[in-house]
Amino acid sequence: MRVDFTLSLLPPGIFLATTAVALWQSATFPKAAGGVPGPALVPMILAVVLGLASLALVTGALQRRNLSGKSENLKSRPEDTAKASVPWRRLGMLLAAIVLYLVVMPWMGFISSTTVFIAVSLFCFDYRKGIHNWAFAILAAYILYALFALLMNVPLPVGWLG
Amino acid sequence: MDFSNFTEAFQLLADPMVFLFLICGVLLGVIVGALPGLSATLAVALLIPFTFDLSLMPALAMLIGVYAGAVYGGSVPAILFRTPGTPASAATVFDGYALTQKGESQRALSVAAFFAMVGGLIGTVILILLAPQIANIALRFGPPEYCALALFGLSMIVAVSGESLLKSAGVAIFGLLLATVGMDPITGYPRLLFGSVSLMEGIPFIPALIGLFALAEVFRSIGNTEQIAQRSSGKFAWPMRSDMIRGSWTGIRSGLIGTGVGSTPGSGSDIAAFMAYGIAKQRAKPGDTFGHGDIKGIAAPEAAKTGSISGSMVPLLSLGIPGDAVTAVLIGAFILHGIQPGPLLFEQHGPLAYSILATVLVAHIVVFLVAILGTRFLVRIVACDRKLLLASITILALLGAYALRNNIVDVWVAISFGVLGYILEHQQYPVAPLLLALILGPMAEENFRRSLILSDGSYLVFLTHPISAIILTLSVLSLIFSVIRRQKPRNG
Amino acid sequence: MHKEKRKILLSWFVVLLGSGGLIWMSLERWMGEEGEVFPSRVINIICPYSAGGGTDLFARSLARTAEAELDQTIMVQNITGGGGAVGFASGLIAPADGYTVTAVTFELVSLPIQGLVPFEPNDFDLLLRVNQDPGALAVRADTPLDSLEEFVAWARERGGVSIGNSGPGSVWHLAAALMADRLNIPVTFVPFNGSAPAITALVGGHVDAVVVGPGELLPQVEAGLVKILAVMSEERLSFVPDTPTFEELGYDVVFGTWRGLAVPRGVPEAAREKLTFAFREAMESEDFIEMARRGALNLSYADAARFRDDVQTQSADVEQLMERLGLK
Numbered sequence: 018m019r020v021d022f023t024l025s026l027l028p029p030g031i032f033l034a035t036t037a038v039a040l041w042q043s044a045t046f047p048k049a050a051g052g053v054p055g056p057a058l059v060p061m062i063l064a065v066v067l068g069l070a071s072l073a074l075v076t077g078a079l080q081r082r083n084l085s086g087k088s089e090n091l092k093s094r095p096e097d098t099a100k101a102s103v104p105w106r107r108l109g110m111l112l113a114a115i116v117l118y119l120v121v122m123p124w125m126g127f128i129s130s131t132t133v134f135i136a137v138s139l140f141c142f143d144y145r146k147g148i149h150n151w152a153f154a155i156l157a158a159y160i161l162y163a164l165f166a167l168l169m170n171v172p173l174p175v176g177w178l179g
Numbered sequence: 180m181d182f183s184n185f186t187e188a189f190q191l192l193a194d195p196m197v198f199l200f201l202i203c204g205v206l207l208g209v210i211v212g213a214l215p216g217l218s219a220t221l222a223v224a225l226l227i228p229f230t231f232d233l234s235l236m237p238a239l240a241m242l243i244g245v246y247a248g249a250v251y252g253g254s255v256p257a258i259l260f261r262t263p264g265t266p267a268s269a270a271t272v273f274d275g276y277a278l279t280q281k282g283e284s285q286r287a288l289s290v291a292a293f294f295a296m297v298g299g300l301i302g303t304v305i306l307i308l309l310a311p312q313i314a315n316i317a318l319r320f321g322p323p324e325y326c327a328l329a330l331f332g333l334s335m336i337v338a339v340s341g342e343s344l345l346k347s348a349g350v351a352i353f354g355l356l357l358a359t360v361g362m363d364p365i366t367g368y369p370r371l372l373f374g375s376v377s378l379m380e381g382i383p384f385i386p387a388l389i390g391l392f393a394l395a396e397v398f399r400s401i402g403n404t405e406q407i408a409q410r411s412s413g414k415f416a417w418p419m420r421s422d423m424i425r426g427s428w429t430g431i432r433s434g435l436i437g438t439g440v441g442s443t444p445g446s447g448s449d450i451a452a453f454m455a456y457g458i459a460k461q462r463a464k465p466g467d468t469f470g471h472g473d474i475k476g477i478a479a480p481e482a483a484k485t486g487s488i489s490g491s492m493v494p495l496l497s498l499g500i501p502g503d504a505v506t507a508v509l510i511g512a513f514i515l516h517g518i519q520p521g522p523l524l525f526e527q528h529g530p531l532a533y534s535i536l537a538t539v540l541v542a543h544i545v546v547f548l549v550a551i552l553g554t555r556f557l558v559r560i561v562a563c564d565r566k567l568l569l570a571s572i573t574i575l576a577l578l579g580a581y582a583l584r585n586n587i588v589d590v591w592v593a594i595s596f597g598v599l600g601y602i603l604e605h606q607q608y609p610v611a612p613l614l615l616a617l618i619l620g621p622m623a624e625e626n627f628r629r630s631l632i633l634s635d636g637s638y639l640v641f642l643t644h645p646i647s648a649i650i651l652t653l654s655v656l657s658l659i660f661s662v663i664r665r666q667k668p669r670n671g
Numbered sequence: 672m673h674k675e676k677r678k679i680l681l682s683w684f685v686v687l688l689g690s691g692g693l694i695w696m697s698l699e700r701w702m703g704e705e706g707e708v709f710p711s712r713v714i715n716i717i718c719p720y721s722a723g724g725g726t727d728l729f730a731r732s733l734a735r736t737a738e739a740e741l742d743q744t745i746m747v748q749n750i751t752g753g754g755g756a757v758g759f760a761s762g763l764i765a766p767a768d769g770y771t772v773t774a775v776t777f778e779l780v781s782l783p784i785q786g787l788v789p790f791e792p793n794d795f796d797l798l799l800r801v802n803q804d805p806g807a808l809a810v811r812a813d814t815p816l817d818s819l820e821e822f823v824a825w826a827r828e829r830g831g832v833s834i835g836n837s838g839p840g841s842v843w844h845l846a847a848a849l850m851a852d853r854l855n856i857p858v859t860f861v862p863f864n865g866s867a868p869a870i871t872a873l874v875g876g877h878v879d880a881v882v883v884g885p886g887e888l889l890p891q892v893e894a895g896l897v898k899i900l901a902v903m904s905e906e907r908l909s910f911v912p913d914t915p916t917f918e919e920l921g922y923d924v925v926f927g928t929w930r931g932l933a934v935p936r937g938v939p940e941a942a943r944e945k946l947t948f949a950f951r952e953a954m955e956s957e958d959f960i961e962m963a964r965r966g967a968l969n970l971s972y973a974d975a976a977r978f979r980d981d982v983q984t985q986s987a988d989v990e991q992l993m994e995r996l997g998l999k
Contacts, residue, residue, distance in 0.1 A: 367840040
C-alpha cells in the first residue's frame with residue numbers, strides 16, 4: 018500500500034520538478050521586444066498551468082489514499098496487486114545493460130558489443146539456453162549491421178573488435 | 180478534368196518495369212516503415228541517387244511505392260508488438276494491439292490493410308477531381324489557422340485519452356512544456372538546453388515515440404513473457420465482410436479527414452491519424468469498444484494516414500509546394516529528373532502528371548495486396564519465442580533511435596522516455612497526449628508567436644480569422660463534451 | 672535427442688564463425704593501417720542537414736562523380752541537428768586522416784557568432800567552395816509591384832512590409848536585414864522553419880514578401896505564382912536572366928549562402944591535395960553540371976585560399992548584422 022502511494026506521486030512529482038526548472042530558467046530569457054512576446058511567454062504559461070494540474074493530481078492521490086485507508090480491510094482488487102508488483106531486479110538489470118552497452122559501444126565496436134548486449138538482455142528476459150543465446154546474439158548483430166550500416170548507410174562505430 | 184488523359188496514363192503504367200519497381204518500392208517501404216527510426220523520408224532520399232539510372236516512370240513508381248508502403252508498414256509492429264514504426268501508426272496501437280492480445284492479430288492486420296486502401300483510394304479520387312480547389316483552401320491556412328489546428332488536434336486526443344481528463348491534460352501540458360526545449364523558433368534564443376547542441380532543434384519526437392511505446396512495452400513485459408497464441412486461418416487473410424461493413428463509415432470519414440489535414444502544408448499523417456481516431460472515438464455509439472479492439476479504432480487512423488498521402492500530393496502537384504517531409508524530398512527527385520512540379524505540370528506534361536496520379540492509385544492497391552499476402556508470415560513472427568522477440572525489439576528500438584540522426588544523444592532520449600512512459604502507464608496516465616504534444620507543440624507555439632508578430636501583438640487575431648475561430652471553438656467544445664461524457668456513467 | 676544435439680552443434684558453429692569474422696575484421700584493420708597510399712578505404716562525407724535537402728543533394732551528386740576520380744567508395748552520412756551544428760562538430764572530432772570530409776555551409780560562419788556552438792570556422796581546413804547562392808527578393812505575382820523601386824516606394828508608403836525568411840539567424844534572415852538596411856525600409860521579419868514554409872506563406876498571402884534562395888523559388892516562378900524582383904549576386908543569374916541584381920539598381924546588397932568541403936585541421940598535405948583535385952574534377956564533370964542545372968545550384972568555384980578569405984570577410988559582415996538584429 019505504502020509503495021503504491023509513493024509510486025502514484027511519481028508522475029505529478031516529475032511534472033512539478035519540470036515546472037520548477039522551466040520557471041527558474043524562463044525567468045532569465047530575454048524580455049519581449051516591440052510589443053510582441055518573447056521566448057519566455059509560452060514556457061511560463063505552460064509551467065504555471067502544469068504546476069496547478071500537478072497540485073490537483075497530488076490532492077487527488079491523497080484523497081484516494083485516505084479513502085482506501087478506511088476501507089483497507091475490504092477486498093482489494095486482484096488486478097491492482099498484479100500491477101503493483103514491479104520486477105525491480107530484472108528491470109534494473111536491463112537498464113544497466115542498456116546504459117553499459119551505449120557507453121562501451123564506441124570503444125569496443127558495434128558487432129561485438131551488440132552481441133554481448135543481446136546475450137545479456139536475453140538473460141534478463143529469462144531466456145537461458147546456453148550456447149543458443151550466443152548464437153542468436155551474434156547472428157542478430159551481423160544481420161543488424163548488414164541492415165543498418167550496409168543497406169541504410171547508418172554510420173555504426175568500429176572499435177578494437179569489429 | 181479530361182479523362183482521355185487517363186488512358187494514356189495507364190498505358191505508361193502498363194510497362195512491366197514500372198510495375199516491378201512499384202512492387203520493389205512497396206516492399207522496401209513496408210520494411211522501412213516497420214522498423215522504428217527508419218522513415219519514408221530517409222528511404223526516399225536514399226533511393227534518389229539510385230533512381231538516376233532509371234528512366235522517369237519506374238523511378239517515380241518506386242519512390243511513390245516506398246512512400247505508400249512505409250505509411251502502412253508502421254502499423255505492422257504497432258498491431259503485433261505495441262511498438263509503432265512511425266508516429267502516425269501510434270494511433271493504431273490502441274485497438275490494433277488489443278486485438279493481438281485476443282489472438283486476432285491476423286484480423287487486425289488485414290482490416291488495417293483494407294482501410295488503409297480505402298483511405299488511399301478516397302484521397303486519390305479527391306486528388307484527381309478537386310486538387311486545385313483544395314490547394315486554394317489549404318493556402319488560406321496562415322499562422323493563426325495552423326496554431327488553431329495544432330491545438331484542435333491536441334484537444335481531440337486529450338479529450339479521448341485515458342480515464343481521467345486531469346491526467347490526460349496534465350500529460351499533454353507536460354509534453355507541450357518539453358516541446359519548448361531547444362532554439363526559440365522566432366528569436367533563436369536557446370531555451371532549457373543546458374548546453375546541449377543535439378537538442379537545439381527540440382526534443383526529437385521519433386526517439387520519444389520509440390521510448391514511450393517500444394521501450395516502455397519492453398519494460399512492462401519483463402515480468403510477463405507469456406506467449407500470446409494467435410488464431411490463424413491458414414489461407415489468405417482476406418478481411419471479414421462484417422468488419423469491412425462495420426468500419427466503412429468511419430473509414431470513409433477518416434479518409435476525408437486525412438486528405439484534408441494532409442493537404443495543408445506542414446501537417447502530415449501523424450496529426451491526421453490521431454485526429455481521425457479522436458473524432459471516431461468521440462462519436463462512439465454505446466456498443467462500441469474503443470481501446471479494446473474495436474474495428475473502427477483501426478479503420479480511423481489507417482484510413483486517415485493513407486488519405487493524408489494523397490492530401491500531401493495536393494500542394495505538391497498543384498502548387499509545387501511540399502505537403503510534408505516526404506513530399507519535400509519527392510520534389511527534389513522530380514526536379515533532378517527534369518520535371519518542375521506545380522500548376523504547369525498538368526499543362527506541360529499532361530500524360531506524365533496523370534500517370535503520377537494513376538501510380539498513386541495503383542500503389543495503394545499494391546500495398547493492400549502485399550499486406551494481405553504478407554499477413555500470414557507476419558503473424559508467424561508473433562508465434563516466435565516472446566523472450567527472443569523482446570530482446571529483438573529492445574535492440575531495434577535502440578538502433579532505430581540512433582539511426583534517425585546518427586546521434587547517440589537520441590538514444591538517451593529514447594531511454595528516458597522509455598522510463599517515463601513506463602512510469603506514466605503504470606499509474607494509468609495515457610502517453611498518447613505526450614507524443615502528440617511533442618509533435619504539435621512546436622507547430623502551435625511557432626504559429627502562435629508568428630501570428631502575434633503579424634498582428635503587432637494583438638491576441639484578437641485568432642478570433643477575427645474565421646477559420647481559426649471555428650477550429651478553436653471546436654476544440655473547446657470537444658473538451659467540454661469530454662467532461663460531460665466522462666461524468667455520465669457516474670450519475671447514471 | 673539427436674535433433675537437440677544437432678541444434679547445439681549448429682549454434683557452436685554460428686558462434687565460432689561469427690567471432691572468427693570479428694577477429695579477422697579487426698586484424699585486417701590493424702594490418703592495413705601502415706604504408707598505404709591515400710585513399711585506401713571508404714571516404715565519408717558528413718552532411719549536416721537531412722537527406723533530400725539541398726546540401727544533401729549537393730553532397731551526394733559530388734560524391735557520385737568524385738568516386739571515379741579517387742577510385743574509392745564515397746559515402747554520405749547525414750548527421751543532423753542544431754541547424755548544422757551537430758554535423759560540423761562531428762566533422763571536427765573525426766580523425767584528421769582525410770577519410771572524413773565535411774560538407775560546410777554558410778551556417779559555419781553564423782552559428783559561432785550567435786554563440787550557439789563551441790567551434791569556429793578556423794578549426795576546419797577548407798578544401799574548396801563549390802556553390803554560391805545569392806538571396807532573392809520575391810513577391811506574389813498578382814501584386815502590382817514590378818520593380819524594386821516600386822517595392823521600396825510601396826513599403827515606405829505603407830510604413831512597413833512583412834518579409835518571411837527561413838529561420839531566426841538564418842542566412843536569409845540576415846540577407847533580409849541587410850537589404851532592409853540598405854534600402855532604408857521598415858520591415859517586420861517573420862521567421863519560418865525553413866524556406867519552403869516561408870514560400871508557402873507568401874503564396875497564401877500571409878506575408879508580403881520573402882527573401883530566400885532563387886533556386887527554391889523556381890517552381891513557383893515558373894508557375895506564375897511569385898515573381899523575383901532582384902537578386903543579391905554580383906552578376907545576373909543564368910536561370911533568371913531578366914531579373915536585375917541589387918547592385919545594378921544602385922544598392923550595395925551582395926549576400927548569400929555557399930556550400931563547400933572541408934576537413935578538420937591536421938590532415939596531411941598529400942591527402943588534402945588529392946581530395947581537392949578529385950572534387951574539383953568532379954565539379955567540372957558533365958554529370959554534375961547537369962545535376963546543378965536541374966537543381967538550380969549556382970556553381971562558383973573557389974580554391975582554399977580564396978575560400979578562406981571570403982569566409983573571413985563574411986564573418987565580419989555577419990557579426991555586424993547580428994549585433995544590429997540583436998541575435999548575438
